[in-house]
Amino acid sequence: MIKTEKILHLKSSRGRKVRVVREHYVRERVPCYSSLCQAGCDNNGKVLPGDLTHYVVPDVGVVVDYQEILEFRELQGIVFTQTACQAVHHCKGRSRQYNRLRNLLKDPRHDSVLFANEFQEYSFCLREIGESQEQWQTRCVYSAAVWYYNHLAGLMDVVMITEDRDVIAQYSNLHSGVYVISVQEYLQNFWSALRAAHELYSSICQALQEKESECTEKEFTDHLPAEVLEAGIKSGRYIQGTLNVNKHRALTEASVRAEGLSDKNAELSSEVLVYGKKNRNRAVHGDIVVVELLPKSEWRGKVSALTEGQLDEKNGEDLQSKPMPTGRIVGILQRNWRDYVVTFPPRESTQSQSRNSQRILTVPWDYRIPKIHVSTQQADALQDHRVVVRIDSWESTSLYPNGHSVKVLGRAGELETEMQTILIENSIRVPPFSDAQLREMPVNSPEKPWKVDPAQVAERRDLRDSHLVFSIDPAGCEDVDDTLSVRSLAGGKLLELGVHIADVTHFVPEGSLTDLEAHARATTYYLADRRYDMLPAVLSADLCSLLGGVDRYAMSVVWQLDAHTLAVDKVWYGRTIIRSSYQLHYELAQALLNGEQAEVPELSLLSPYEKDAKLAELTQALEMLTHVARHLRAQRDQGGALELEGVEVRAQLDNEKNITALVPRQPLEIHETVAECMIYANHWVALKIHESFPHQALLRHHPPPRQEFFNQLVESAKSRGFAIDTRSNKALADSLDKAVDLQDPLLNRLLRMMATQAMSQAHYFSTGAISEDQYYHYGLALDRYTHFTSPIRRYADMVVHRLLTAAIDVDKGQSPNKALATNKELDELAHHINKKNRAAQQAQKLSTELFQCLYFKDRDPGTDPCCVTDAVIYAIRDNGVLAFVPLYGIKGPVYLKNREGLVLSAEQDRRCEWQSGSVRRYSDHIMTTSTIGTTTFKLFNHITVRISVQSSRCHADSVSLELVYNRPHQIGALHQTQSHGRNQLVQEVVRLAQEASQQVQEKATWRPKLSKEEHEFCQSKSPNLYLLLEEIRELSLMEIEY
Ligand SMILES: [Zn+2]
DSSP, X not given: OEEEEEEEEEEOTTSOEEEEEXXXXXXXXXXXXXXXXXXXXXXOSOOBOSSSSEEEEEXXXXXXXXXXXXXXXXXXXXXXXXXXXXXXXXXXXXXXXXXXXXXXXXXXXXXXXXXXXXXXXXXXXXXXXXXXXXXXXXXXXXXXXXXXXXXXXXXXXXXXXXXXXXXXHHHTTSSTTEXXXXXXXXXXXXXXXXXXXXXXXXXXXXXXXXXXXXXXXXXXXXXXXXXXXXXXXXXXXXXXXXXXXXXXXTTTEEEEEXXXXXXXXXXXXXEEEEXXXXXXXXXXXXXXXXXXXXXXXXXXXXXXXXXXXXXXXXXXXXXXXXXXXXXXXXXXXXXXXXXXXXXXXXXXXXXXXXXXXXXXXXXXXXTTXXXXXXXXXXXXXXXXXXXXXXXXXXXXXXXXXXXXXEEEEEETTOHHHHHHXXXXXXXXOXXXXXXXXXHTSOOOOSSSOOOOOHHHHHHSXXXXXXXXXXXXXXXXXXXXXXXXXXXXXXXXXXXXXXXXXEOHHHHSOTTSHHHHHHHHHOBOEEETTEEEOSSOHIIIIIITSOOBTSEEEEEEEEEEEETXXXXXXXXXXXXEEEEBSEEEEXXXXXXXXXXXXXXXXXXXXXXXXXXXXXXXXXXXXXXXXXXXXXXXXXXXXXXXXXXXXXXXXXXXXXXXXXXXXXXXXXXXXXXXHHHHHHHHXXXXXXXXXXXXXTTSOEEEXXXXXXXXXXXXXXXXXXXTTOOOOOSSHHHHHHHHHHOOOXXXXXXXXXXXXXXXXXXXXXXXXXXXXXXXXGOOBTTTTBSSOXXXXXXXXXXXXXXXXXXXXXXXXXXXXXXXXXXXXXXXXXHHHHHHHHHHHHHHHHHHHHHHHHHHHHHHHTSOTTTOGGGEEEEEEEEEETTEEEEEETTTTEEEEEESBOTTSEEEEEOTTSBEEEEEEEEEEXXXXXXXXXXXXXXXXXXXXXXXXXXXXXXXXXXXXXXXXXXXXXXXXXXXXXXXXXXXXXXXXXXXXXXXXXXXXXXXXXXXXXXXXXXXXXXXXXXXXXXXXXXXXXXXXXXXXXXXXX
């Protein structure tokens, strides 16, 4: 090791220049992380492949300004030098970028490594006298590039990229095999097909140029330095929290939910209002900010009137606009900027905006995000397009933040564009699975059929001959992730119940590329017309699908129960091999139970005698199962399990999975039976992993709701003479069951909907992160719960499978083959999965709304009978009511008073007309008074509404409801078509969109490029509507998820 000196000129956080001299040790051996290494480096971890045409070494300027381009996964063989990484690290305000860089280097899916060039004896350069920092850094990077070329004995060419013309002139001819070129040249020469990278490059260039020509007049006050903010928070003078912009009054109203209030401020409500643009001081929705309270005399209240598009807030929220703590933002601790979708304005307004400059003011799709200046040379081509942008900075001299475009999604209003918008706005990334990921997958093809491994047979409990295993799923279902078995033991004294789940983690080792991808997605995403799988199809639809008649690996839970009391005698957990005998669907299973004539496909070839015997055996198993499930359900009912509002349609699918009919779901007992067994398995696995790992198991809890959220439910039910008791889940469940109006079945459904809305969400957590009394699952009335039964489509279940495997190993006296995640790691994982689940839920909701809008968009509300329909009032507001349209599943506000001050009044035939008058709100009704007379709108009354679409150029369209009659819609047929609407609607919109895109393609305009992207995005577009409906049901029930 050789000692030398390294001189650094750093900028302190206050902008002061500091000269630092450090002792610096260099050594001969520093790993090169290349598979071509000729010198036997100690290359632990990621290694660059040897079969590339070159390695690329970006200089400091490129890493600082163009890192996003280097982040493309298509780029290969990138060597980041320590010099460049440190430069990013020391750049003021770049800590997020530095973190991204570190994650990139860690991510095995990205082909890049870090070379510690300044510790390498032969690549390190001493800074020369008179040499600027930039010159020295360039020399270091170049020297690293030359070192690589020599170290790999000329086997690999090396390309250094830079944006500095002088550097290219100075270095490009110094050393053969080491090339120095610009980023643009590099992209053109090596990645000419990677259009997205080229576009991003020009967009970043543009943004950098604009930044240089920025004016200097201040629009905002400067943010305080970090030290001052920290001291202020400590002393209680300032409050720290996350900025939340009010979607409906985004320009003026935002609030900060305070985190970690000091005692001094404890008496303050936990929320601080930030009113107006100046006070918001460049903070963006989601940023962690620091607020200073204004004097009490300047405090104000929130606005409470119904705003367009505004739905039910949590019922407990105080609707009075009394003054509340109000403050101004003095600093920002952490920017939480993500990718935003914006819309470019039409030509007229770009021309008036700026003639010379190509800086365009774009409008984000999310109302809560301020307009963004985007520099571009394509303003004309991009008008009325939706584009993904990133914010670069927001200087105090600028009214708006500056950003650059990353990717063009397409023309606003088109189905594909809007669907991609929904994904990006929810930070959902679902690229096609990469070749490297697919290479990890087992093969199962006609030429090379997958077979059970004899080594696995030796390790697993083999149930193939001993157990009658079967699955019960919706008709036409392909992904079978759960199967059941049940049999009588010990001459009828014992009953053995088994739940067998696809052994996904056998095929997906922890830390593999497929695992990382599944982790990043966390769930399969179901949108209105498509789904994006969490795992590649060879697993989800084949080897991890527990199909009938084939051998499959499973994770099993097997209980021995007392045949009479059904008390648990013994539980066995472990890996198994199964072969499912029957792939039943719900109706068939129920028919067998009911003793009806039914054809079981698996038995069709047998002789009548054999058939009868097999049928009797199967029926007996189903009867036993029903018996056990009834008992389990009764046990949970005692504890207070809740049944909440759900979707009651079922899609009937033909052999090709096309939807042939939508029939109202018949509540079959077998549904509940299967659900109960899965809940039971989840519960027992939760008990097991918690027992084995008290501080680091992944469980799921459902916190009890806050009582005040039930106020609206209780008051509403009271107006119809029903008492809802919310003191416990059992009391709530019982009183909801009794609140039935025989005249109007919708009433009970609406009450359950309100109850659902008042509930908290269920969440995953690590057992070490919260105290045991918080583990309770309110909805299921269980003290321990987790997710074990759907590892194909939920990452949480994969984590739980691994925990269960580790627990079994511990029982056997073996140590788990991998170190377990710590409580902290598991807690972070739980947060990540919870966040992704919320995003999935939100994306699903938005895509359903998108389809509703597309369905109604081209209909004339004045003449089309589809647009006039029945609705029920479910909440009263100051200037109108909230209504639910059962036919289409739409909820929305119905205004009784408009902007001109007119109110809706009913004539003799109860047709409503706008008149001048007044409106008055009561707890369970609202009244309008005009010259025609007084009209009363009561809670739960049926009204007739007209549906139309409010188009928005920059945001999502929305459906609006307009009152037509103050009476039920009379051209009934309500019962025949009830709830068909939503799904017919999806089908029709898909059909129209396909027709439209065909037409466009026939016209052969600029469109083809886009459709290629469309194809890339769709991974499994099979309209497996059943899964979708199941998922919607899950969401609305919160926890019939098993
Ligand atoms: Zn080496």
